[in-house]
Amino acid sequence: MMPTEDPWEENSFQANMFADNAENGSTNADDEEIVEEELLEDEEPLEDEDLLEGASKERKRSRTSRTYPAGSFADSLELGAAIYEHAGNRVRRLTLLEKIGRSPTSGTTRQMITTSGKYGITKGSYNAEYLELSSEGQIIFDNSKSPRNVLQAKFTLAIDQIPPLKKLYGEYVGKRLPAQEVMRDFLKESGEQIDDFKECIDFFIVNVKDLGLLRTIGGAETLIPIEQALEELPGQYIERNSQPVITQKMDSASESENAEMPHSSVWDSICFYITPIGDEDSEQRRHSDLFLSSLVEPAVSELNLRVIRADKIGQQGLITTQIIEHVRRSRLVIIDLSFLNPNVFYEMALRHACKLPVVHIIRKADQVPFDVSQSRCIIIDNTDIYSFVPKIQTYQAEIATQARKALEDPEHRGNPITVFYPEFWK
Numbered sequence: 001m002m003p004t005e006d007p008w009e010e011n012s013f014q015a016n017m018f019a020d021n022a023e024n025g026s027t028n029a030d031d032e033e034i035v036e037e038e039l040l041e042d043e044e045p046l047e048d049e050d051l052l053e054g055a056s057k058e059r060k061r062s063r064t065s066r067t068y069p070a071g072s073f074a075d076s077l078e079l080g081a082a083i084y085e086h087a088g089n090r091v092r093r094l095t096l097l098e099k100i101g102r103s104p105t106s107g108t109t110r111q112m113i114t115t116s117g118k119y120g121i122t123k124g125s126y127n128a129e130y131l132e133l134s135s136e137g138q139i140i141f142d143n144s145k146s147p148r149n150v151l152q153a154k155f156t157l158a159i160d161q162i163p164p165l166k167k168l169y170g171e172y173v174g175k176r177l178p179a180q181e182v183m184r185d186f187l188k189e190s191g192e193q194i195d196d197f198k199e200c201i202d203f204f205i206v207n208v209k210d211l212g213l214l215r216t217i218g219g220a221e222t223l224i225p226i227e228q229a230l231e232e233l234p235g236q237y238i239e240r241n242s243q244p245v246i247t248q249k250m251d252s253a254s255e256s257e258n259a260e261m262p263h264s265s266v267w268d269s270i271c272f273y274i275t276p277i278g279d280e281d282s283e284q285r286r287h288s289d290l291f292l293s294s295l296v297e298p299a300v301s302e303l304n305l306r307v308i309r310a311d312k313i314g315q316q317g318l319i320t321t322q323i324i325e326h327v328r329r330s331r332l333v334i335i336d337l338s339f340l341n342p343n344v345f346y347e348m349a350l351r352h353a354c355k356l357p358v359v360h361i362i363r364k365a366d367q368v369p370f371d372v373s374q375s376r377c378i379i380i381d382n383t384d385i386y387s388f389v390p391k392i393q394t395y396q397a398e399i400a401t402q403a404r405k406a407l408e409d410p411e412h413r414g415n416p417i418t419v420f421y422p423e424f425w426k
Helices: 012-017 049-061 078-086 093-099 107-119 135-141 147-160 163-172 180-189 197-210 226-231 252-259 283-301 319-329 342-354 385-408 416-420
Strands: 130-133 214-217 220-223 270-274 306-309 332-336 358-363 377-380
Touching: 078 093, 078 107, 078 130, 078 135, 093 130, 130 135, 135 147, 147 163, 147 197, 147 226, 163 180, 163 197, 180 197, 197 214, 197 385, 214 385, 220 385, 270 283, 270 319, 270 342, 283 306, 283 332, 283 358, 283 385, 319 342, 332 342, 332 385, 342 358, 342 416, 358 385, 377 385
Parallel strands: 270 306, 270 332, 332 358, 358 377
Antiparallel strands: 214 220
């Protein structure tokens, strides 16, 4: 039996980045989904000792592991930013986690450290004594570096050293970004063994967008070369405003309270869409219908969630009671802040007070309200059909990525109450 090709053999740097050791933060327990190759019932037993040894090696190579980080690049910068702010570079892990209000034993904290390590932003596993910035990580957070150097470092980490993302970039650079099904087929044909192609492609789209490599050219989303983006930036130092690191402290009482909150299977499958609805044929209703059908429903369908809007609840009883119940009990809530609607703000505040997963979106024509400006909000340009249609796939990927993060990382809820006044519940 011939051994399968080792996907890491061509690039030792990639192999080192994703090796399971204490230096890069990845572990078998957190990062690998092992698929064991089983013998067929009618398969003859191997008698030859060499063949038995070859079969054993073949089984070990048949294991598949996640070849990309479990999150978008922008969402993985939190740890590196905290290291740079509190220590400059090397810092004790427990000291840093105490500073940013993270539990060292929680699964989400471990995942945060692991994902940051897989991107190469930081060095050190979730049980290492020290955490530190990589050389590229130092460039990203150093305000004295030129924008060109910063973008090059980000591209190296976010795309160039992640095997499936690098393949996608190499295939489609300079071209119109195709449908996700086309990109999925390309990855399969290139030999990538990925359990969730949709997630991987979402991360790719979000990463290249955040790097400024997606441009609307000729009415289509086009992936521009990194060289073009670099040429457009100044090569010398210009003063940059440092981005604040938003951290939150989660006391054990509040964590246990949320952990004990019961969820029925019905509510676990519901995504409640809070949005200005308005009267029939009103601008608000047409806006809500468009975002619902074109963005929200396609984005969360892969998460096995069913989207419900207030006017579609379809139950007997007071509508206000039903809305509050959906705000409180739905597994995920997506909030559209467009039109700065007071009813939306009221329901958003209730959800924030529940400390449950939320995703914020808003049309470009409106300004993000000050009180939630520190939370990540997906800005959607629907100024006209020429601005909106080419970016539909990108917006869907952004919403899906933020939804995954909200559901998978419940400690990092990122709303103003938990960030700025965690004593609210005491």
